[in-house]
Amino acid sequence: MAKNTQFVTHIANRETDFSQWYTDVIMHADMVDYSNVRGCMVIKPYGYAIWENIQKYLDERFKETGHENAYFPIFIPESLLQKEVDHVEGFAPEVAWVTHAGSEELTERLCVRPTSETIICSMYAKWLKSYRDLPYLYNQWANVVRWEKTTRPFLRTSEFLWQEGHTLHETHEEAMEETLKMLGVYADLAEKVMAIPVIKGQKSENERFAGAEATYTMEALMHDGKALQMGTSHDLGQHFSKVYDIEYSDRNGELQNPYQTSWGVSTRLIGGLIMVHGDERGLKLPPRIAPVQAVIVPIAANKEGVLDKAIELYNSLKAQGIKVKLDDRDTVSPGFKFNEWELKGVPVRIEIGPKDIEKGSVVYARRDDFSKGEIKMDETTKRIPELLDEIQDNMFNQALEHREAHTVDATDFETFTGHIESGSGFVRAMWCGCGECEEEIKEKTGATTRCAPFEQKQLSDVCVHCGKPAKKMMYFAKAY
Amino acid sequence: MAKNTQFVTHIANRETDFSQWYTDVIMHADMVDYSNVRGCMVIKPYGYAIWENIQKYLDERFKETGHENAYFPIFIPESLLQKEVDHVEGFAPEVAWVTHAGSEELTERLCVRPTSETIICSMYAKWLKSYRDLPYLYNQWANVVRWEKTTRPFLRTSEFLWQEGHTLHETHEEAMEETLKMLGVYADLAEKVMAIPVIKGQKSENERFAGAEATYTMEALMHDGKALQMGTSHDLGQHFSKVYDIEYSDRNGELQNPYQTSWGVSTRLIGGLIMVHGDERGLKLPPRIAPVQAVIVPIAANKEGVLDKAIELYNSLKAQGIKVKLDDRDTVSPGFKFNEWELKGVPVRIEIGPKDIEKGSVVYARRDDFSKGEIKMDETTKRIPELLDEIQDNMFNQALEHREAHTVDATDFETFTGHIESGSGFVRAMWCGCGECEEEIKEKTGATTRCAPFEQKQLSDVCVHCGKPAKKMMYFAKAY
Numbered sequence: 001m002a003k004n005t006q007f008v009t010h011i012a013n014r015e016t017d018f019s020q021w022y023t024d025v026i027m028h029a030d031m032v033d034y035s036n037v038r039g040c041m042v043i044k045p046y047g048y049a050i051w052e053n054i055q056k057y058l059d060e061r062f063k064e065t066g067h068e069n070a071y072f073p074i075f076i077p078e079s080l081l082q083k084e085v086d087h088v089e090g091f092a093p094e095v096a097w098v099t100h101a102g103s104e105e106l107t108e109r110l111c112v113r114p115t116s117e118t119i120i121c122s123m124y125a126k127w128l129k130s131y132r133d134l135p136y137l138y139n140q141w142a143n144v145v146r147w148e149k150t151t152r153p154f155l156r157t158s159e160f161l162w163q164e165g166h167t168l169h170e171t172h173e174e175a176m177e178e179t180l181k182m183l184g185v186y187a188d189l190a191e192k193v194m195a196i197p198v199i200k201g202q203k204s205e206n207e208r209f210a211g212a213e214a215t216y217t218m219e220a221l222m223h224d225g226k227a228l229q230m231g232t233s234h235d236l237g238q239h240f241s242k243v244y245d246i247e248y249s250d251r252n253g254e255l256q257n258p259y260q261t262s263w264g265v266s267t268r269l270i271g272g273l274i275m276v277h278g279d280e281r282g283l284k285l286p287p288r289i290a291p292v293q294a295v296i297v298p299i300a301a302n303k304e305g306v307l308d309k310a311i312e313l314y315n316s317l318k319a320q321g322i323k324v325k326l327d328d329r330d331t332v333s334p335g336f337k338f339n340e341w342e343l344k345g346v347p348v349r350i351e352i353g354p355k356d357i358e359k360g361s362v363v364y365a366r367r368d369d370f371s372k373g374e375i376k377m378d379e380t381t382k383r384i385p386e387l388l389d390e391i392q393d394n395m396f397n398q399a400l401e402h403r404e405a406h407t408v409d410a411t412d413f414e415t416f417t418g419h420i421e422s423g424s425g426f427v428r429a430m431w432c433g434c435g436e437c438e439e440e441i442k443e444k445t446g447a448t449t450r451c452a453p454f455e456q457k458q459l460s461d462v463c464v465h466c467g468k469p470a471k472k473m474m475y476f477a478k479a480y
Numbered sequence: 481m482a483k484n485t486q487f488v489t490h491i492a493n494r495e496t497d498f499s500q501w502y503t504d505v506i507m508h509a510d511m512v513d514y515s516n517v518r519g520c521m522v523i524k525p526y527g528y529a530i531w532e533n534i535q536k537y538l539d540e541r542f543k544e545t546g547h548e549n550a551y552f553p554i555f556i557p558e559s560l561l562q563k564e565v566d567h568v569e570g571f572a573p574e575v576a577w578v579t580h581a582g583s584e585e586l587t588e589r590l591c592v593r594p595t596s597e598t599i600i601c602s603m604y605a606k607w608l609k610s611y612r613d614l615p616y617l618y619n620q621w622a623n624v625v626r627w628e629k630t631t632r633p634f635l636r637t638s639e640f641l642w643q644e645g646h647t648l649h650e651t652h653e654e655a656m657e658e659t660l661k662m663l664g665v666y667a668d669l670a671e672k673v674m675a676i677p678v679i680k681g682q683k684s685e686n687e688r689f690a691g692a693e694a695t696y697t698m699e700a701l702m703h704d705g706k707a708l709q710m711g712t713s714h715d716l717g718q719h720f721s722k723v724y725d726i727e728y729s730d731r732n733g734e735l736q737n738p739y740q741t742s743w744g745v746s747t748r749l750i751g752g753l754i755m756v757h758g759d760e761r762g763l764k765l766p767p768r769i770a771p772v773q774a775v776i777v778p779i780a781a782n783k784e785g786v787l788d789k790a791i792e793l794y795n796s797l798k799a800q801g802i803k804v805k806l807d808d809r810d811t812v813s814p815g816f817k818f819n820e821w822e823l824k825g826v827p828v829r830i831e832i833g834p835k836d837i838e839k840g841s842v843v844y845a846r847r848d849d850f851s852k853g854e855i856k857m858d859e860t861t862k863r864i865p866e867l868l869d870e871i872q873d874n875m876f877n878q879a880l881e882h883r884e885a886h887t888v889d890a891t892d893f894e895t896f897t898g899h900i901e902s903g904s905g906f907v908r909a910m911w912c913g914c915g916e917c918e919e920e921i922k923e924k925t926g927a928t929t930r931c932a933p934f935e936q937k938q939l940s941d942v943c944v945h946c947g948k949p950a951k952k953m954m955y956f957a958k959a960y
Contacts (some may be wrong), residue, residue, distance in 0.1 A: 033603065033606070033607075035552070035553045035599065035602075035603065036557055036560055036599070036602050037553045037555045037556070037557060037590065037599075040553035040554075040555060041553070042550065042551065042552050042553065042603055043550060043551040044550055045548035045549065045550050045618065048548070048549050048550050048551055049548070049549070051551075052549065068525035068528075068529070069525065069528050069529070069532065070522065070523060070524055070525050070528050071522065071523040071528055071531075071641060072515070072522050073515045073517045073520035073521070073522065073639055074520075074592075074623055074625070074639055075517045075520060075576075075639070076517070077516055077517060080516055092582065093582045093583070094581070094582055095581070095582065096555075096578045096580070096581050096590075097578060097579065097580040097581070098576045098577060098578050098579075098592065099577065099578075099579045099580065100576070100577040100579065100589075101574070101575070101576050101577070101627035101638075102572070102573045102574055102575065102627055103573070109580075110517065110576075112554075112578065112592070119515065119516070119517075122515075122516050123513065123515065123522055126513070127513075132811065138525065142623075143554055143622075143623065145554070147581035147582055159553055159554055159555070161551065331612065
């Protein structure tokens with residue numbers, strides 16, 4: 001049979017049509033597909049494997065920091081959802097309602113969880129007795145549903161997968177410590193595993209979680225200059241614990257409401273991964289999150305010894321814990337394979353053919369900078385892991401450079417507007433702290449406050465928009 | 481502060497009120513709780529940790545056998561569910577229907593998945609092109625909803641957690657091989673990890689999965705003599721692939737429908753674990769599934785050196801990969817701790833006090849047979865893992881003995897009825913293979929066919945009930 005040598009991808013131009021480029025990459029890299037259900041996606045194995053890597057990293061970190069997993073029902077009775085006023089206002093417009101079971105109408109409608117504070121609070125109220133029981137450090141891996149008008153795979157879908165941590169504490173200080181600790185875990189995931197630099201900071205009142213006292217976030221800049229909220233951690237204060245009657249006897253025997261946190265990241269992170277690192281050839285994955293870290297492509301595999309050497313290399317890399325794949329398909333050409341694995345973003349390709357075997361070496365090609373080189377066969381187990389580390393670091397640095405190059409400080413509204421309208425990234429600017437001013441900025445420019453970064457600078461004394469005294473420096477950007 | 485020495489459990493008598501005993505054990509061992517939503521349970525950390533151990537074992541085995549994980553939407557449009565007639569008849573009475581999103585009524589009702597054959601088939605129909613793409617070996621970890629009239633935590637709940645494998649194959653032989661291979665993986669989980677002996681066999685036509693060509697099952701006997709279906713694997717033939725238009729070009733370029741399998745186990749397994757092994761003191765967990773395999777309880781922990789030695793032992797066992805817990809609470813007495821960890825089913829308790837330290841040894845107490853003994857301190861890292869293996873084996877053997885002692889062969893209907901009515905286990909008997917006869921047996925005795933075991937014996941030539949020529953030997957029992 002003739003080999004298939006033509007690899008046709010049809011990926012739109014990343015610079016001129018980022019939105020179509022995104023869709024093309026996720027579809028051609030076989031990460032996701034649209035389903036028959038409006039706004040719901042199917043996460044295909046290659047996409048899901050990335051989610052599994054995210055889960056593995058986070059789950060270990062959660063457990064190291066003393067958390068345990070639990071599971072709460074997907075359904076929330078309408079009356080329970082409605083107890084916390086801000087919360088229900090925030091979520092009611094986008095919840096899916098179950099009204100019937102079999103052929104019977106339910107006496108009370110059930111909402112499919114958009115998040116689980118309410119159902120979890122109702123259980124915590126039942127369980128918590130004494131200060132000795134605190135802290136509660138629980139996490140849940142789950143699917144949630146938020147009915148969206150316009151959807152995009154990974155970034156905004158009616159159903160998505162996430163984890164949600166829900167903790168209770170004796171003091172506000174402890175709750176704050178927890179909130180920031182988990183934001184730190186998220187930032188480690190983003191920066192150390194996904195090679196995505198993030199800005200950590202606090203959300204404005206308008207942008208915070210419905211029912212929270214304060215929301216902390218990590219924000220990243222995508223290649224097209226838009227921001228993506230990558231994960232949030234909420235200081236819920238006693239808002240929910242008061243409304244849902246969560247009480248305990250304190251050290252003096254008096255009834256108190258505990259302080260509460262919640263925090264979550266979702267499959268949305270995968271969207272960020274694609275939009276930060278992807279390029280004109282498709283997906284580009286940092287080694288620490290890649291389902292396949294290195295792919296071995298035998299050249300002239302029918303020549304004696306080639307496949308044997310490839311298998312030998314495969315086994316030695318696998319034994320080292322490297323996620324390696326041997327592409328021994330005989331129905332497609334090496335060139336076809338090169339293109340396909342580039343599209344799928346595999347960090348390192350290793351070519352091995354008769355000439356390489358003669359020389360006692362292999363050829364490698366890096367996905368991050370397309371550089372190629374040779375490695376002596378007996379140095380592969382040393383060099384390949386080094387290469388993966390180099391690629392990981394380089395990808396983080398590239399993303400950081402891109403962000404720095406697309407971040408400006410604005411002390412006047414013209415500079416602010418100019419930068420936002422050119423669609424080229426973050427604006428750092430002073431802000432008065434007023435929600436109406438924030439709304440006006442959004443209406444005029446399309447930019448929202450992303451966060452008040454923990455690292456503050458006094459760029460000027462007045463708000464970039466209204467000129468009133470400035471409260472803090474904010475990051476602004478158009479956002480997904 | 482006075483230590484709490486009183487440990488009050490109120491566990492009902494296992495022999496006289498098994499149902500209440502079950503509820504008491506799961507509640508007091510802190511595995512699960514009832515939620516505000518009818519029929520939905522909350523899986524608490526101690527119960528969820530068992531599920532995580534099940535997941536870990538199975539996920540590794542699935543991947544070893546070439547499967548990949550994916551994720552499909554939780555919602556299934558009504559029209560899609562209704563395509564396969566047997567399937568919709570089987571599931572429609574118990575599905576939850578989403579009719580509204582936000583304040584809008586949906587144009588088509590969405591069912592919350594009771595199982596995912598239909599939605600997955602609709603995607604497979606879109607994806608599959610050529611015989612080269614086969615086999616499809618995908619699995620999904622997910623929650624499913626089946627609205628139940630009467631519920632019991634873990635055993636029968638309106639929402640439960642499970643995995644569902646969905647595969648496509650070129651030939652019926654390959655599909656059959658897959659079906660039985662995965663049943664074998666499940667049986668390994670049951671027998672080697674959960675210490676539960678199972679009977680593997682084929683379900684009768686009446687009892688098989690709605691839409692399947694054949695359903696294979698593993699059945700276990702609970703302590704009260706009732707059977708529990710622990711996991712099923714279905715040969716779906718071409719039923720779904722024809723109805724959902726899944727087609728591919730075969731090796732001759734002709735369109736064919738692939739052969740399909742599906743297989744699943746759920747959180748129900750945890751119910752089985754409790755009902756097979758639990759005793760009058762509560763939960764009893766086999767070491768390979770236990771969230772905590774060994775608990776160290778310091779005696780007179782305030783005496784110099786005791787806690788240090790306990791911590792030393794904890795660290796050395798932990799370094800060995802043993803799931804060990806050091807119970808250093810100073811608010812409760814050692815006796816309280818003994819009772820609590822017995823209730824929670826921890827396989828080995830290790831006591832360490834001043835006298836033990838003097839002797840250079842520790843005291844161990846086995847949960848499975850309550851035997852106690854001493855281990856020299858410098859032999860703990862050798863002896864504790866051995867003990868865990870011994871406990872694992874002993875628990876399997878005890879469960880096997882119990883099953884064998886509660887299984888009878890019946891060649892006449894009086895013996896059959898007598899054994900079933902005494903509520904004491906499995907009956908092996910010959911059956912004519914007729915569904916009406918099976919229904920009559922069920923009406924008269926409450927027993928259902930559990931399976932035609934792979935290991936057949938010709939007990940007699942005629943059906944134990946109707947006297948017509950016998951087709952095969954079946955296991956019968958009352959079941960959960």
